[in-house]
Amino acid sequence: MKVGRWRYDGRVQEGFIRTEGVVAFPEDLTMSQVIAGGVAAAREACERTDPQLIPWHLVTLVAPLEPASIRDFVAFEEHVEGVSAAVDGRSQVVPEWYEAPTFYFTNPHTVLGTGELMSPPVTERLDFELELAAVVGGVEGSEGTSLTPDEAEDHIFGYTVMNDWSARDLQSREMRVRLGPCKGKDFGTTLGPWIVTADELNRRCGPDGRMGLRAEVYVNGELVGQDLTSHMGWTFPELVAYASRNSVVRPGDVLGSGTVGNGGCLAELWGRRGVTDPPPLVQGDTVTMWIEGVGEITNVVGAARPAPPIRSARSAASV
Template identity: 65%
Template structure:
């Protein structure tokens, strides 16, 4: 099943994508409602409406397939870390700590972009994309509870969507020198779509070790820049979900990105490997197209850069302890 949100004459609709048409959920249900009901209940909904009145896919505009409750983005591809570290640190290096656990950061759920929706980046000289596959959490036994096992975590994955984590690498690099971030280097836009493909649809791609062996590609202005198998992750998706739930919880509507795939999943990796800004950073008007086997394709254009109001530098203070 494919789950989507779309607009027709400025009204938002939620439902299924069936072949080349869209069918609304019954009873006014939204994607958030469906995720809260879980995968098995969604199958029952599908059977109710699969032959209902439909609208051609060509007549609607797809939106991001959900409004995320939270967005976690992992860094699960060793090859990506090797390349990016070469550009940032001058040498290819994977910290020993990377191998110990699937590290992630929280990013902004309020600047989510949909298919064909242009990104408005900050003023940056190193605009980049990141090709990722993301898991979407739905209702299942254990969801909302802390410390899921990997086995339990597998059942809470409702489906998958493509993620493009737009990145301003120069802003990101400055921030992370302060031992925090990424923040303003990342939080201006993240594209999701074109829809959520339910987990059962991708089950045939699982390899013997439980990794999703789907092919992922990214093109800039129709030129292939990167390609990888998602199964090159250091951890399979259920282990990412289990780690996210450690002493915490995941809930329906949470989005968990795989992190950037290797072998050109972002320009930053290639800059590190090539020792130069080759290929060049993204420019206004560039078109980034991501294709993931079994899911679909997500297209986004680079819009005009938007300058933000300036803030002053930190002030020198006396460090007095009394007024």
């Protein structure tokens, strides 16, 4: 099954994605309620849905959900190796990366849908990041805390394509403070074009639990990067389990895989080549991402958004 959200007749509707168009959920059921009920609830809603279909030419897709939170992991070893060269001049994967998955939280309030204009901050190094993301659903009787990977698998409602937009010059300054990215990341994340329920993709998992889906990214129609999602260092159930460790995951949480390798972002290519080639994104560039079995998202880069000046800190010596 595929579920999503769209704009039709001046308002946002939610429901099922069909080949010929879209069908709204029955009885004013919401996306949040369907996700909280899990895949079984989605299947039951599908059976009760009025078959009245709205054709594609009458609707505009929006982000498939309003996330409760967004955790973004860094699960592809090749990406870590390439980007490290762009950051400190040498390719490496620190030993700590292998010990446990690492993630950061980003902004659930700046999510974009496919087709929406990306308005970046003022930056000289705008970049994309191609990712697969899992959407957490509800499991009756589970608090979603300190899950095992087997338990966590039941909490995955479905998957969507994710673009973790990045302003690399802002991110570079922030990372020197040794806390994590903030304004280099939180201005926009694209999710879409819809959510494919987990039961539809689980059959693509290999014996080790990884899904071997082909992932590709294009800039202005030119293929820039491609990889297989099976190259992740951890499976999605392992990522969900780690996110819940001494904490909690809730329906509507989104967990990104981190950027795929082999050109999943420009910074990786800059690090490997030693030059900013391909160049950073600029206004008017079109970025398209496709993941096998999931779908395709596209955004055009708009004009930069100016913001008020920043006051520098007062040093302790001056206080």
